[in-house]
Amino acid sequence: MVAMHIDILTLFPDSINAVMSESILGRAQKNDIIRIEPHQIRDYTTNRQMQVDDYPYGGGQGMVMQAQPLHDCWQAVCQDAGYRVHTIYMSAAGRRFTQADAIRLKENYDRFILVCGHYEGVDERFIEECVDEEMSIGDFVLTGGELPAMTIADAVCRLVPGVLADASCFQDESHYSGLLEYPQYSRPAEWQGRKVPDILLSGNHVAIARWRRKEALRRTMLRRPDMLERYQPDKQDRKLLDELRQELAKQEETQA
Numbered sequence: 001m002v003a004m005h006i007d008i009l010t011l012f013p014d015s016i017n018a019v020m021s022e023s024i025l026g027r028a029q030k031n032d033i034i035r036i037e038p039h040q041i042r043d044y045t046t047n048r049q050m051q052v053d054d055y056p057y058g059g060g061q062g063m064v065m066q067a068q069p070l071h072d073c074w075q076a077v078c079q080d081a082g083y084r085v086h087t088i089y090m091s092a093a094g095r096r097f098t099q100a101d102a103i104r105l106k107e108n109y110d111r112f113i114l115v116c117g118h119y120e121g122v123d124e125r126f127i128e129e130c131v132d133e134e135m136s137i138g139d140f141v142l143t144g145g146e147l148p149a150m151t152i153a154d155a156v157c158r159l160v161p162g163v164l165a166d167a168s169c170f171q172d173e174s175h176y177s178g179l180l181e182y183p184q185y186s187r188p189a190e191w192q193g194r195k196v197p198d199i200l201l202s203g204n205h206v207a208i209a210r211w212r213r214k215e216a217l218r219r220t221m222l223r224r225p226d227m228l229e230r231y232q233p234d235k236q237d238r239k240l241l242d243e244l245r246q247e248l249a250k251q252e253e254t255q256a
Ligand SMILES: C[S@@+](CC[C@H](N)C(=O)[O-])C[C@H]1O[C@@H](n2cnc3c(N)ncnc32)[C@H](O)[C@@H]1O
Pocket: 089, 090, 091, 092, 093, 115, 116, 117, 118, 119, 120, 121, 122, 135, 136, 137, 138, 139, 140, 141, 142, 143, 144, 145, 146, 148
């Protein structure tokens, strides 16, 4: 059995397979650590034209995905699992997905369903009957739920043990600890006249860790003050934050 199984209900399974079978997630699927399985909603239609959408009641532009094929596709997945699988509908009107949701989904479920809408969306009665949560990946509207579903699947699967080389790969990153990540550099030590900060070449691991922490705090302070407001700094962080505030005040003084 895989450690994480994500079923994606979609009209475009090939687009899911094309992306999810590549790179790190593709390798994790080959190694049976995770499984990302698209299901063609159209296979569950009961009409000869295999039509999945119809006009909206009340009039208006566009088409709405009908409840029946979605429900039957969803039911087939639940029957395969042997239980009612936790179900998330990708929706521009849903709650905004965050790293905390990725961690929650990874901790609470070893299988869940992502439903991709298309056109004007899906019949509300399918949502009432089968969906546990509605999630948005941001305040904008896409043509379909495939990119949001792949976004969530990717964010969750990379937290599953064995997908990345080591837990520190995702624990040190932006958002995991409530901060943005420090800047990263690779070889060469000088490129286009721009040098890598000396401290990173010093071999002093304690000093490097302190520098990285301070730069993570600096970035978060400058780019995402909303995140810093929610962040609970420890003693060392508080000291670094004081240093940063003094540095920034000095910079402002010299610029004035
Ligand atoms: C054109 S959108 C429908 C938008 C819908 N009429 C509305 O105003 O909220 C088609 C599908 O794309 C997906 N989608 C679009 N934007 C999204 C977003 N920001 N987050 C998650 N899913 C989204 C949803 O599955 C949706 O059913």
